Amino acid sequence: MAENHPEHPSATAFLLIVLSFISTLTAVESNPFSRNLSPSSLGLKKPEKLSHLHFYFHDVVTGKNVTAVHVAKAPTMTKSSPFGAVAVMDDPLTISPDIGSKLVGKAQGIYALASQTEASLLMAFNFAFVEGKYNGSNLSVLGRNPVFSAVREMPVIGGSGVFRFARGYAEARTHTFDLKTGTAVVEYNVYVFHY
Numbered sequence: 001m002a003e004n005h006p007e008h009p010s011a012t013a014f015l016l017i018v019l020s021f022i023s024t025l026t027a028v029e030s031n032p033f034s035r036n037l038s039p040s041s042l043g044l045k046k047p048e049k050l051s052h053l054h055f056y057f058h059d060v061v062t063g064k065n066v067t068a069v070h071v072a073k074a075p076t077m078t079k080s081s082p083f084g085a086v087a088v089m090d091d092p093l094t095i096s097p098d099i100g101s102k103l104v105g106k107a108q109g110i111y112a113l114a115s116q117t118e119a120s121l122l123m124a125f126n127f128a129f130v131e132g133k134y135n136g137s138n139l140s141v142l143g144r145n146p147v148f149s150a151v152r153e154m155p156v157i158g159g160s161g162v163f164r165f166a167r168g169y170a171e172a173r174t175h176t177f178d179l180k181t182g183t184a185v186v187e188y189n190v191y192v193f194h195y
Contacts, residue, residue, distance in 0.1 A: 044165070044195055053127075053134075053190040055093045055104050056175060061182040067091045068111075082119075086112040093127065097175050097185050105129035111145070121145040123154060127170075127190070137161025139192060141170050147184075156192050168192035 039045075060067040067090055074084025093105040109125025127139040138161060143154030152172045159166035168191045175185040 046195055048193045048195055050168075050191065050193050053188070053192070055095060055188055056097050056101075057107050057172075057184075057186040057188055058092045058094065058099045059089060059184045059186070060091075060099075061087070063181070063183075071110075081116070082113045083116045084113060086110060089125065093129075093188075097187070099185075102131070104131040105134075109141075114144075115146075119147045121147060134162060137163050139163050139166055139170075139190065143170075145172065147174070156190065159192070159194065163192065163194045166192045166194040 058067060061069075068087045069089075070085055070087050072084075072086040073082075077084045088110050089107060091107040092099065092103055093107055094100075095102040095104055106128045107125050108128050109123070111121045111123045111125070114120060114122040121144070123145050124142050125140075127141065129135060129137050129139075137159065139159045140157050141154050142157050145152050145154060150173065154170045154172065156166055156168040156170055171189045171191070173187045173189075175187045177184045
């Protein structure tokens with residue numbers, strides 16, 4: 001330990017500042033906000049797989065068994081200009097276009113009419129699977145859906161369960177759309193990399 005010399009007060013003050021700085025750095029390093037990890041520490045030793053999932057999405061907006069409900073609308077919204085409408089969905093995902101066919105999961109989330117000039121949705125939702133090895137796993141989708149385009153692509157931005165660290169895209173094609181009721185059946189082909 002340094003001795004306190006009255007003739008060198010600045011040396012003592014400098015030493016105290018250096019010791020204080022070192023102790024601060026030690027405290028910061030002992031409780032880090034982030035750190036680098038080896039992928040194998042999370043069980044990511046296996047090579048990635050590319051999976052293709054195929055199913056049908058049923059968006060029922062009228063009747064007694066609705067699966068999507070409007071929860072907000074802009075004050076300027078009209079029937080001819082639905083810009084600003086927001087809906088929450090819990091839509092069944094089935095193996096075929098028949099809503100009574102085998103349920104493989106649900107599409108749960110929100111969509112909003114986000115264009116003033118066309119029927120284009122901002123979609124933020126999860127495919128929550130209930131079937132086979134995917135039971136309890138989810139894929140998260142966030143993207144633009146211009147609903148009258150023949151084919152729409154939306155990014156898969158992540159997942160959980162067997163889909164941890166997932167990335168890919170969901171391709172949507174309208175199978176049927178009832179103009180009178182607004183009910184839609186959409187075919188989905190999802191291509192996703194995962195471990």
